[in-house]
Amino acid sequence: MLESFWAMVTDPNAQWILLGCMLLGLCSGVIGCFAYLRKQSLMGDTLAHAALPGICIAFMLTGTKSIGLFLLGAGAAGLLATFGIGLITRYSRIKTDAAMGIVLSSFFGLGIVLLTKIQHSDYGNQSGLDKFLFGQAASMIGSDVNAMLIVSLVIIAACTLLFKEFKLLAFDPGFARGLGFPVAFLDQLLMFFIVVAVVAGIQAVGVVLVAALLITPAVSARYWTDRLGTMVVLAGVFGLLSGAVGTWLSSTTASLPTGPVSVLAQTLLFGVSLLFGPRRGLLAKRLSHTRARRTLIHEQTMQLNVSGKEERPL
Amino acid sequence: MPSSTKLTKQPPLAIRGLSVAYQKKPVLRDVSFEIGDGELVGVIGPNGAGKSTLIKAALGLIPKLTGEVAVYGKPCAEQRKLIGYVPQRESVDWDFPTNALDVVMMGRYGRLGWFRRPGAKEKAIALECLAKVGMADYANRQISQLSGGQQQRVFLARALAQDASLYVMDEPFAGVDAATEKAIINLLQELKREGKTVMVVHHDLATVKEYFDSVLLLNVEVQAYGKTEDAFTQENLQRTYGGRFAFLNRHAESADTAAAAEGRG
Numbered sequence: 001m002l003e004s005f006w007a008m009v010t011d012p013n014a015q016w017i018l019l020g021c022m023l024l025g026l027c028s029g030v031i032g033c034f035a036y037l038r039k040q041s042l043m044g045d046t047l048a049h050a051a052l053p054g055i056c057i058a059f060m061l062t063g064t065k066s067i068g069l070f071l072l073g074a075g076a077a078g079l080l081a082t083f084g085i086g087l088i089t090r091y092s093r094i095k096t097d098a099a100m101g102i103v104l105s106s107f108f109g110l111g112i113v114l115l116t117k118i119q120h121s122d123y124g125n126q127s128g129l130d131k132f133l134f135g136q137a138a139s140m141i142g143s144d145v146n147a148m149l150i151v152s153l154v155i156i157a158a159c160t161l162l163f164k165e166f167k168l169l170a171f172d173p174g175f176a177r178g179l180g181f182p183v184a185f186l187d188q189l190l191m192f193f194i195v196v197a198v199v200a201g202i203q204a205v206g207v208v209l210v211a212a213l214l215i216t217p218a219v220s221a222r223y224w225t226d227r228l229g230t231m232v233v234l235a236g237v238f239g240l241l242s243g244a245v246g247t248w249l250s251s252t253t254a255s256l257p258t259g260p261v262s263v264l265a266q267t268l269l270f271g272v273s274l275l276f277g278p279r280r281g282l283l284a285k286r287l288s289h290t291r292a293r294r295t296l297i298h299e300q301t302m303q304l305n306v307s308g309k310e311e312r313p314l
Numbered sequence: 315m316p317s318s319t320k321l322t323k324q325p326p327l328a329i330r331g332l333s334v335a336y337q338k339k340p341v342l343r344d345v346s347f348e349i350g351d352g353e354l355v356g357v358i359g360p361n362g363a364g365k366s367t368l369i370k371a372a373l374g375l376i377p378k379l380t381g382e383v384a385v386y387g388k389p390c391a392e393q394r395k396l397i398g399y400v401p402q403r404e405s406v407d408w409d410f411p412t413n414a415l416d417v418v419m420m421g422r423y424g425r426l427g428w429f430r431r432p433g434a435k436e437k438a439i440a441l442e443c444l445a446k447v448g449m450a451d452y453a454n455r456q457i458s459q460l461s462g463g464q465q466q467r468v469f470l471a472r473a474l475a476q477d478a479s480l481y482v483m484d485e486p487f488a489g490v491d492a493a494t495e496k497a498i499i500n501l502l503q504e505l506k507r508e509g510k511t512v513m514v515v516h517h518d519l520a521t522v523k524e525y526f527d528s529v530l531l532l533n534v535e536v537q538a539y540g541k542t543e544d545a546f547t548q549e550n551l552q553r554t555y556g557g558r559f560a561f562l563n564r565h566a567e568s569a570d571t572a573a574a575a576e577g578r579g
Binding site: 037039161162163164165167168170171172174175176177178179180181222225226227228231 | 374391399412413424429
């Protein structure tokens with residue numbers, strides 16, 4: 001087992017993939033915490049699906065595959081999608097969840113139409129564009145990893161600098177506005193970082209699965225701590241670990257896709273957190289319930305048996 | 315706690331011709347009033363009368379159709395540091411990963427400005443404010459494990475930490491236990507002693523005379539405003555609450571007796 005891990009770490013090709021997946025897990029985990037607490041978990045999914053037509057249009061206009069251009073396209077499409085959701089909820093009686101559903105599926109539909117069009121036309125280097133649907137981490141190269149590194153650094157720096165502001169935004173936006181913080185701007189900024197993380201992740205895990213990288217580590221981390229700082233760090237570590245496990249498993253076994261395996265590794269981590277998390281975990285809840293019950297029964301029998309001084313059960 | 319900024323002679327809150335509408339339906343129509351320095355003002359009215367809307371519009375948290383709001387003579391956007399805001403407790407998710415002390419420290423964020431993290435000084439202020447609402451022992455308690463009344467007191471402590479001159483509270487007494495109600499009243503009295511101005515949205519008619527210097531009776535429009543003994547009359551209440559007053563009427567007759575508790579709810 002260790003051997004295979006060592007083989008992966010020393011193989012220069014696998015090094016890139018390993019590093020890329022770990023960075024991706026790290027930065028999505030960190031920004032995902034704030035998205036989750038701001039009740040924008042599904043926004044990640046919407047933005048991911050909306051990114052597809054953006055990326056396709058960026059490619060059709062320029063004919064090149066560059067992360068920077070894709071980011072621009074995906075960002076514009078994401079902005080349009082959030083704008084659309086805002087319009088629908090403001091001018092109709094439709095609630096946010098339904099509006100997200102409408103916008104998400106129509107953008108994704110458009111994305112598939114454009115993608116099919118690209119595949120059936122004679123764009124020179126369109127190979128690999130279809131990988132955005134389900135992702136292919138194995139196709140990552142040095143420049144992709146560099147971009148991922150920059151994205152991770154920017155997101156982590158922003159979350160460190162703006163920790164206090166994002167925390168207030170997530171907990172009580174009304175109060176934040178009362179203090180004079182530009183809540184709309186901070187919301188847009190958070191959304192922007194989600195878009196950035198999504199676009200960085202699309203290549204590795206694809207449009208469909210990228211939301212998992214945002215949500216799952218954050219939800220898992222919440223089970224282990226009651227402090228936001230610890231939660232953010234833990235979510236980053238969970239994302240990092242899942243990326244490493246995903247790369248390792250897919251490098252040892254033939255025909256195991258890296259991205260989806262990383263997502264499954266995260267799901268496993270979530271399952272463990274759900275069961276064994278202290279206090280919030282299912283097991284801890286069951287234990288404390290049993291203990292409370294036993295204390296009560298103990299107390300009642302004491303009252304029945306002892307007539308003199310009563311012992312105080314702890 | 316450091317004393318607040320020296321104030322001019324301008325009234326803490328002056329509102330002229332304020333109108334607000336959700337969709338097309340007007341929620342507030344042509345509301346004008348002025349709060350005097352050091353006053354304790356209750357805002358009273360039936361459900362849907364626009365009480366919370368008045369507060370939110372006055373603080374610039376929701377857009378208004380028309381009207382002017384001046385806080386110590388200037389637009390409230392320039393006076394954020396002078397305003398302490400206590401939102402309704404239900405407006406946030408109390409399962410957030412943080413503790414009571416941390417929430418109270420949020421009251422200092424406005425003064426800290428961008429990027430700077432709260433430090434030892436902020437922590438000391440926050441602890442002091444928690445002590446003032448009788449919550450010193452709960453500083454490190456996860457907020458989801460506090461009772462409703464304790465959560466309300468944490469919100470009050472957070473507003474105290476803002477060290478403002480004008481406090482605006484949205485239904486602080488809603489659904490709290492007796493201990494919290496007492497803590498809030500003590501706090502209101504102390505704020506008054508310190509010369510602060512407080513505006514409170516209130517639901518319980520039975521306690522109005524006991525708690526407030528002035529009352530604003532609101533039902534979309536201002537129905538009456540003035541010193542409690544002048545404005546809090548049966549006639550004005552009848553006008554504010556309309557048909558719903560039948561049940562409240564009973565209370566008005568016995569307002570000064572112990573039977574006042576009947577009107578609570």
